[in-house]
Amino acid sequence: HIPRVAHPVLLIFLHQGNEPALHLSAVKKKGTVFKYVAVRLLDITIALDRETTQTVHTLSRPLLRTPSIDNDAAAWLQNYTDQIRQYNKFPGFTSSHKINTDRIYIEQLNLHPIRISFTFTQQWNFDQLNLSEGSALLHYIRLIPSINSAPISFTSFLVRHVFESPQVLKQIIRNHYLSQARQCALNLVGSLAILQGPADFLTNIGTGVRDFVYHPINGSVHGPEKFWEGVETGSLSLARGVFNGVFRGAANVTGIVNSNLVALTDEHFIEERNAYQRTLTDLNQGDQSKSISDILFLAGTSVAHGITSGAMGLVEEPLENFNKQGTAGFVRGMGSAIISAIVKPAVGLGDGAIIIMKHGERLVGDSCNVLVATPKRLRRALPRKFIKMGNSVLLNKYDELSSMAQNIVECSGNHTDAYISHMYSCKYLFIASESSLWIINRRTDEQECLQWEEISHFYTHGCCLILIIFTELGVSPKVLDCESTDILENVKRLMSMQANKMTNTRNCSFGNNTSDFFMTGSHYDIIGVKVRQQKYIFGSVNCQYNNHHDNSLDNQATLDHCHRRVRFLHSDNSTFFSSLDEEAWGLISTWRNIYSGIHSRRCLVLGLINGTGEGIQIKSTILLEGGSPICRIPAGMDFDELNSILKPGGAIIFFAWGVSPNLNQRGSIHLQMDSNVFLSHFSSTTAVATPRTGYSCVFLERSISDWWAKFWLLITTGQGQTK
Incomplete structure (x- = not known):
């Protein structure tokens, strides 16, 4: 059917x-x-x-009752259990009908x-x-x-x-x-469909009257000019409501009459009419590209179909009944044909009228929709009073600039994000939300949204705020001119609201002296490292081709070759850090060539540097999600394999990969590491390292892409990361 x-x-x-x-x-x-x-x-x-x-x-109906169970449910359950046990010998398998x-x-x-x-x-x-x-x-x-x-x-x-x-x-x-x-x-x-016409008419009239009253009132809040715009918009809305109510009500009543009249015709005419109605579904779905001539053609087709079918019925139906039942059938067929000859044209005329009225309703709606509506006031900005309490807000007086800042966050498409506060300067608009920092250039309207985890930390230099941001090519500074010290202090206060979400700020304190460590890389001497390292930024080799890696090798051979090369790297060489980073990126680069196309797999590289001056015992490394064992590649002789202790100044690389993505799983990687100085979680999307008392965890690199992730973590004592 x-x-x-x-x-x-x-x-x-x-x-x-x-x-x-x-x-x-x-x-x-x-x-x-x-x-x-x-x-x-x-x-x-x-x-x-x-x-x-x-x-x-x-x-x-057959599923609503089971006579075999209604008589004795306990006996039925016991018999059914015995039948199952004949085919499956489950030890200790018994039936029970006790109600819990x-x-x-x-x-x-x-x-x-x-x-x-x-x-x-x-x-x-x-x-x-x-x-x-x-x-x-x-x-x-x-x-x-x-x-x-x-x-x-x-x-x-x-x-x-x-x-x-x-x-x-x-x-x-x-x-x-x-x-x-x-x-x-x-x-x-x-x-009920019979009441739909009057109800629609009253609804449209009520909407028009409401707009006619409230649009001028809302416009008067913004001034006399907006008041007269509200009068114009409200008047047109009232006119649209009247026209829509008349057109839609008439179309609904005509449709009800047609649905009853069509029952008096034959089944063949009903099926033809239903098939033709399905071809007009584009009108019911809001297709507004048809001209008035197209609508008149469709309406004329409906009327012509009704007249043609009624005229043909006057000839065909009496003859068909005469062949089946003789003279009595001829008389009965003639009476039915006369009724159909009257009803079918009426149904066709009604269908044509419905098409025209629905098109008129859409034309009225379109002509009113293009008008400029009275601007609505944005929702009042509700800044956060206490950062750790999401429901604590400040009820300040209405401010349009604050409402605009809040609206930017709400219109970002992230339904889990929430506005916290904002700060205006002559050049920038800073907005702090639950998950992001928004920086908008007020002169060029350029907009940048940074996740808090993408920011390593921030510091000041003169009247400038400097953000250290993690990118796929390592850390990068972003300098923002705040014009005056007062504005700078307000921006610092705004940034401090979510400082605990910044990758490095939550684990250690940075001042103006130590912040330069990231931009000069290893220029400072790390405790335990034998030779002062050359200036280097971790991640700067990313996306570069490394000719030391043979892309024709399989995954195990690639790991073996990398292990042999890293074993000869020692901290008594000034290029120790840069060589380690090249090897880490070489693993990713080779892996992307081995597993590409439909066989692609995600991979994760974690580099760990001991700057504490004492040994770090790695208690456990667990792959919570992935498709491989965790490969450990220590540098030189600074790692005790037997006791899993990384010596002072030593470095080690961890490598893991995921399964091939499919419809059921994304193929992500999640690595958990526990040691005597920190606890960390690394995945293909996030990285969190929590130091124990007396220590600090500093991310030297946090590069995350769709198919790979690369992290370098420096562990230091609580006094700082440098000598």
């Missing part, structure tokens, strides 16, 4: 992104104790017609609201009913009138500290939804 149905799609879940249709969250402590249980169902659109409803009912009446405890139960849009189309011409025993529901289906987009809403069910048996809890939830289902009856009555 699918080609004949009015609504081919029965259920539509209104997704936003990749949301699941049904989401269930449960946090279980132990036994029957739950800390949190939540159920969320997306908004649903249900569209049915009479024939589909009867078909679904016929198919589901133990109480369960739920600290918080959250059933989200349910919203349903229900549409039912009655097919008066369809009369293929099976009125056998047990099909009483089909009688009621015949009596249901058409319903158009009836809103059915169930409020949320929120309770805390639930301590009930499952049976009692289900009954409470059932009563909650049944009580609201009774209240939805009025929504169904208001959505």
